[in-house]
Amino acid sequence: MSRPDRAPAPATAPAAEDPRGPRASRAARLLLGAFLLAAAVDLVSLLAGAELGHRIAKPLLMPLLAAYAVARGGPRLLTVALLFGWGGDVFLLLDADWAFLVGMGSFAAGHVCYLVLFGRRRTSPALGALYAAALAGTVTALWPDLPAELRVPVAGYSLLLTAMAYRASSLGLLAGAGGALFLLSDTLIATGVADWPQPPVPDLWVMLTYIAAQFLLTEGALRTGYGERRTTV
Known part of the structure; x- marks a missing residue:
């Protein structure tokens, strides 16, 4: 007598798997941890006055964040924007006027990448008006105190940065907060160039807002139609 066929097991939904595989997911976690460690070392060093x-730590930040974005399946423009940020970080470590201008140019190229990445998503006209007023007020206030050779470059860069910060809000709260913090960080730098009164340990606040800005921009891009979710079917 032949054995009766077993009843088929009830169909169950397959467990959700990371389309990039466990190795990529593990690599992303390790890279994020390395980025956070480098950020902590940098901030503690600034607080303690440990210049070395x-x-x-500072030149490690953006390459680690860019590698994290790649491991998460992020878009190329995000990686390129972060690497331009790395270029700006490196040049701003040099104490020279030409290095400041080159670093500002590298950051500006990163902002262009962000603007292209954000595309034509809707943004709030009211928020745009607030950013425009902030730009006009800041440039007007800083202009007399900036070195003459930096006035036009700083004004042009400020326009591009403000546009990036405004457009970042189209990706949601995380990216919008990142854009706003980037604007705050660079405004702190500009007030230092203009010899305005500074808070205690000014470089700490510059780096704290900058690190948070780049991380939030990265997470905002990865969570809003980019990265892992684009590879799912």
């Missing part, structure tokens, strides 16, 4: 620690 800052010079070692």
